[in-house]
Amino acid sequence: MSLIPKSHPRAKSLLIREKLVDGFDNGLVAKEGLLAQGRGEAFDYLLGEKTSKAAMQAIRAAASQLLLAEMPVISVNGNIAALCPKQIVRLSKQVKAKLEVNLFYSNEKRKQAIIKTLKKNGAKEILGSKNTSSKKLPGIDSARRIVDKDGIFVADVVVVPLEDGDRTMALRRAGKTVITFDLNPLSRTSETANITIVDNVTRAIDLLIIESKKLSKKNQKTLQKIISDFDNKKNLRDNVIQIKNNLTRRAKIA
Amino acid sequence: MSLIPKSHPRAKSLLIREKLVDGFDNGLVAKEGLLAQGRGEAFDYLLGEKTSKAAMQAIRAAASQLLLAEMPVISVNGNIAALCPKQIVRLSKQVKAKLEVNLFYSNEKRKQAIIKTLKKNGAKEILGSKNTSSKKLPGIDSARRIVDKDGIFVADVVVVPLEDGDRTMALRRAGKTVITFDLNPLSRTSETANITIVDNVTRAIDLLIIESKKLSKKNQKTLQKIISDFDNKKNLRDNVIQIKNNLTRRAKIA
Numbered sequence: 315m316s317l318i319p320k321s322h323p324r325a326k327s328l329l330i331r332e333k334l335v336d337g338f339d340n341g342l343v344a345k346e347g348l349l350a351q352g353r354g355e356a357f358d359y360l361l362g363e364k365t366s367k368a369a370m371q372a373i374r375a376a377a378s379q380l381l382l383a384e385m386p387v388i389s390v391n392g393n394i395a396a397l398c399p400k401q402i403v404r405l406s407k408q409v410k411a412k413l414e415v416n417l418f419y420s421n422e423k424r425k426q427a428i429i430k431t432l433k434k435n436g437a438k439e440i441l442g443s444k445n446t447s448s449k450k451l452p453g454i455d456s457a458r459r460i461v462d463k464d465g466i467f468v469a470d471v472v473v474v475p476l477e478d479g480d481r482t483m484a485l486r487r488a489g490k491t492v493i494t495f496d497l498n499p500l501s502r503t504s505e506t507a508n509i510t511i512v513d514n515v516t517r518a519i520d521l522l523i524i525e526s527k528k529l530s531k532k533n534q535k536t537l538q539k540i541i542s543d544f545d546n547k548k549n550l551r552d553n554v555i556q557i558k559n560n561l562t563r564r565a566k567i568a
Numbered sequence: 569m570s571l572i573p574k575s576h577p578r579a580k581s582l583l584i585r586e587k588l589v590d591g592f593d594n595g596l597v598a599k600e601g602l603l604a605q606g607r608g609e610a611f612d613y614l615l616g617e618k619t620s621k622a623a624m625q626a627i628r629a630a631a632s633q634l635l636l637a638e639m640p641v642i643s644v645n646g647n648i649a650a651l652c653p654k655q656i657v658r659l660s661k662q663v664k665a666k667l668e669v670n671l672f673y674s675n676e677k678r679k680q681a682i683i684k685t686l687k688k689n690g691a692k693e694i695l696g697s698k699n700t701s702s703k704k705l706p707g708i709d710s711a712r713r714i715v716d717k718d719g720i721f722v723a724d725v726v727v728v729p730l731e732d733g734d735r736t737m738a739l740r741r742a743g744k745t746v747i748t749f750d751l752n753p754l755s756r757t758s759e760t761a762n763i764t765i766v767d768n769v770t771r772a773i774d775l776l777i778i779e780s781k782k783l784s785k786k787n788q789k790t791l792q793k794i795i796s797d798f799d800n801k802k803n804l805r806d807n808v809i810q811i812k813n814n815l816t817r818r819a820k821i822a
Binding site: 334348352354356554 | 585588589592599600602603604605606607608609610611613614752753754804805808809811812815816818819820821
């Protein structure tokens with residue numbers, strides 16, 4: 315039974331929150347994942363809870379990058395599995411990317427719950443389980459550096475939605491092209507990734523699937539042009555400006 | 569054992585977070601409380617993780633208001649009990665305010681855990697337990713309107729740290745003077761309260777205790793002047809401007 319009063323003005327955001335709380339109850343989400351969701355909510359609120367023009371540009375660049383990749387891998391954590399398991403599996407099929415479960419707070423039981431959820435939502439092969447072989451990324455402390463030797467370790471393009479800054483940096487140092495979803499345009503993850511989609515993943519993932527489908531008909535040169543026209547630093551600045559404008563409007567500052 | 573790598577650039581914020589996670593493990597904090605903490609973290613980050621001049625003004629006004637109150641009550645929820653139990657008890661003694669446990673997501677077991685924590689930290693009498701009599705605040709849905717008949721119900725000044733907008737509005741409608749701690753200067757709670765301290769409660773509570781001690785030597789007229797000079801709407805705007813300036817600086821926007 316939902317505890318959210320229907321009269322509450324933030325009912326929509328509270329319902330997404332409930333998905334995550336359910337994910338927590340089902341062993342997918344870590345306690346720290348609930349906190350991370352809270353941080354995301356605050357930034358989403360400041361961004362106006364809609365997909366900005368800047369985010370749409372990042373989504374187009376991300377779709378192009380995924381379509382051009384030789385060996386794309388999508389890293390899945392507990393929050394993603396709780397929020398949009400169906401869409402993440404759909405995206406992986408659309409762009410022929412492998413799925414790898416990779417957790418910040420590693421925990422085998424939670425990993426298995428995530429794998430189960432992904433399978434229930436149509437995933438065939440899932441890397442990062444105890445039955446696959448692992449390798450270590452250099453330059454990051456022990457618990458968090460383990461990646462699948464047939465997945466992230468050999469990937470050229472990695473999608474890391476809702477990722478930690480340290481790990482994003484380790485992936486870049488390992489030579490990967492990194493695509494991330496991050497609602498904080500100032501985070502280290504946002505600044506470190508090649509393409510940062512500053513949007514709520516529950517909104518942006520559907521748009522990324524649609525764009526990937528649309529752009530799959532384009533030739534390589536067109537896709538490369540979209541990527542080279544994309545400037546992540548400028549895009550992040552545009553998102554910060556968006557937040558500033560929203561603050562001005564809401565606080566009615568002259 | 570702490571899972572936080574010491575090398576992490578946000579170790580301090582992560583350690584506060586861990587207090588809350590411990591509070592969750594000890595039955596003080598609701599899952600929704602973890603999410604709320606995450607939202608607070610985001611705003612604290614945007615505010616520069618320090619007490620602003622505007623926040624300091626609000627703290628002075630709050631101290632004056634508490635010292636002038638005939639029947640002040642401090643409402644305690646799970647997050648407060650997890651983050652700063654010792655200080656909240658100290659504040660209640662300093663300004664002779666009653667303590668009342670009052671939860672957004674009501675739960676008798678959690679309530680008892682909070683009462684136990686407050687007692688362990690020196691609290692004598694705690695209202696809002698099942699042994700005290702309750703009354704209902706008008707204008708708010710059922711589960712959340714229950715208050716203690718010897719506490720919030722008859723209080724003239726109520727401190728509601730980390731409160732929900734609906735309840736803050738119900739308290740105002742019931743004629744209470746409301747003091748709150750809220751890191752989001754745009755929230756309904758912030759806008760509805762008489763005095764909003766836009767600061768991390770773990771920093772601001774110590775300052776509020778110090779100011780209450782200092783100002784306790786002043787006469788009534790001086791305290792009244794401090795309160796009448798305080799403009800909550802202007803104070804909130806100053807905090808929004810602070811966030812905007814921090815965004816400009818961090819994003820290096822010209």
